[in-house]
Amino acid sequence: MKQSHLFTKTRKEAPSDEVSKNAQLLIRAGYIHKEMAGVYSFLPLGLHVITNIATIIREEMNALGGVEIQMTTLQDREVWEKSGRWNDEIVDNWFKTKLKNGGEVGLGFTHEEPLTRIVSEHVNSYKDLPKYIYQIQTKFRNESRAKSGILRGREFLMKDLYSFCRDEAEHTAFYEKSKVAYRKIFDRVGLGEKTYLTFASGGTFCKYSHEFQTLTVSGEDTIHLCEKCHIAVNEEIIKEVVSCPECNGALSKTEKAVEVGNIFSLGTKYASALGLQFTDEQGVKKTPVMGSYGIGIGRVMGTIVEVFADEKGIVWPESVAPFRVHLVAIAGADGANVMGEAEKLYNGLSSRGVSVLFDDRDLRAGEKFADADLLGIPTRIVISEKTISGGKLEVKDRKTGVVEMHSEEDFFKKCLT
């Protein structure tokens, strides 16, 4: 994409009421727009990142046997009354609104109840199970405090998968597989090393749930690490679980972290409440065992910003970056020649399947370089009279700051593998 085609610009200052680092940087770089506290629109560059993260998650969910659907925001009170979660004293962050012709509806903050109802209309035999159903959909939570940018929104995009198994053993096998898939997702988006499988409080049907917590000072959670096993325990259960659940060793380090994903065994709670049953091989009616598996997509994006940004701006891992290459043309006295060469390279890279943001704007070099640093695209290539006369591209790695001169062929071979 040509940068002149984008309508967004960078800005020096974030809105004064924006206190979080992730939203400050993302707003300044033109990735998002703050509509109100906890509510952000995704502008073209931001939508690219969101889409890249969603694609990685979708691939791993499909590999896990997931089937994708799209449920609704508007929620039928009836199904939530069956589980007891319609009550505002039980769930304190509902948004509710009224239908014109009477009746109150909610805005979905999660989807166990409506999905269980849907499944009950399609599943009735052991032959129909297990099933793993997910969506990538917008959730609404009426947070009284929304100061963490896109780490904790009132409106946010989430992947939520729900599993329906025939028994505990089948559920546990899938639950363990989902841990591996989650680990792979966080590896692929670049957060693997900093993300800890974390034991947290469970519920009626399971002793513990599992969170995926990424270390960052801006995190709202506190976790206790076993660095050897790359496992942690959430502060909320530290009195109960005093040592590493894996190796029994000491939890030697305490860190702030943000919960980028969680997996939860639900037992038969929702299936029972909604009357979901199946007939087993012997003709006996049974209740499926459920689990839920969430990843906040905006939250992953915000966490990546928090973890990797430096004093100059955002630093994206290649897998989620809005573009792979930021091509910056610096037109001097002989502007036409530089722009012509840059255009040629832009077309060449694009035709080889490399996604490029081409800074074709009529701005000073300093402004373009500052913008490139703020935007955080992994590789910056500068084309100027100097690079043209030298016959090489000036290639800068955003993360390390290392600048190298490469021929075009060299660049393909060495830098894009």
Added chain:
Amino acid sequence: MKQSHLFTKTRKEAPSDEVSKNAQLLIRAGYIHKEMAGVYSFLPLGLHVITNIATIIREEMNALGGVEIQMTTLQDREVWEKSGRWNDEIVDNWFKTKLKNGGEVGLGFTHEEPLTRIVSEHVNSYKDLPKYIYQIQTKFRNESRAKSGILRGREFLMKDLYSFCRDEAEHTAFYEKSKVAYRKIFDRVGLGEKTYLTFASGGTFCKYSHEFQTLTVSGEDTIHLCEKCHIAVNEEIIKEVVSCPECNGALSKTEKAVEVGNIFSLGTKYASALGLQFTDEQGVKKTPVMGSYGIGIGRVMGTIVEVFADEKGIVWPESVAPFRVHLVAIAGADGANVMGEAEKLYNGLSSRGVSVLFDDRDLRAGEKFADADLLGIPTRIVISEKTISGGKLEVKDRKTGVVEMHSEEDFFKKCLT
């Protein structure tokens, strides 16, 4: 995809409160689930169709120079007060809800106001214009009557593009280009022939707006056709426009139709209200001329069902069908052999890039054939002991009902071009 992997099943009856043909068929075939009147979830097959329609629209919007973003559902009262549209007496189908820490917010039913605010933070010079910005996003309208299935939802997916031009001439040029793009979209989704560019009432800034109306008895609108020009006039302005606006000939036919898209010149209404301005070449402050361009994606899907369905079920055009081929294995006495051959063909088709729904379920042939007809996938292939011994595939065209025997190679060459 293997049909056993889908969790949905077909059913004989739609819910008794569902009166629309589109939703009855889509529910019976397992494409959608009715959460409440006017609110439908998209199940795996339905999501495939929605995604296919969205992809076609996205391609044409990008070709038109559009940049994609994703705005929010929750709406800040402040921007809507500026345009006067917060008032429930002016806009009578708002959903509104309360923030926990005070203040009322709306659920977006359109996005002129918030986008104009966003653009005002990024655009300030004539060099920044024109810009064409779109999203594919969920809208909410508090309809008191919601009896048309997915033709008129309380919650529905829409593509909305907004244009920002420097003057009327630039606006008009884009407006005309958008007509061509819309025509192409409706051609590609299979509705071209039945869809009429229709003159409808305009607003403060333009005499007429243009709707794209698809002929179907279930339509809520009445239009008057000039069949020669493939143009129509909406009943609402028929007293004003009594002949074809193109050829001045008689409007010879009156038909029911559903509005699948519309384009609208907005003049400077929203830009003025929100204070969006730019500086022209002479340094003079000016107000951009805007337009809005909508297509209801669920509505397009519902209209396709209404228009093409026959007494046996849904009939999808190839471009939007959830799968290109429905492979039905009929296992007789020697079941293993049939399933093995079917699996081979499934893999062969898939590896050649053909999307296949493989009916691998343990059901009677009659049930499988009835399901295939109801689901409406364009091409059905039957594999049975008979077809295997004959060395050919039994290929049925869903639309025409014509059955032919083809070798696998033949099928690729003749049927998939």
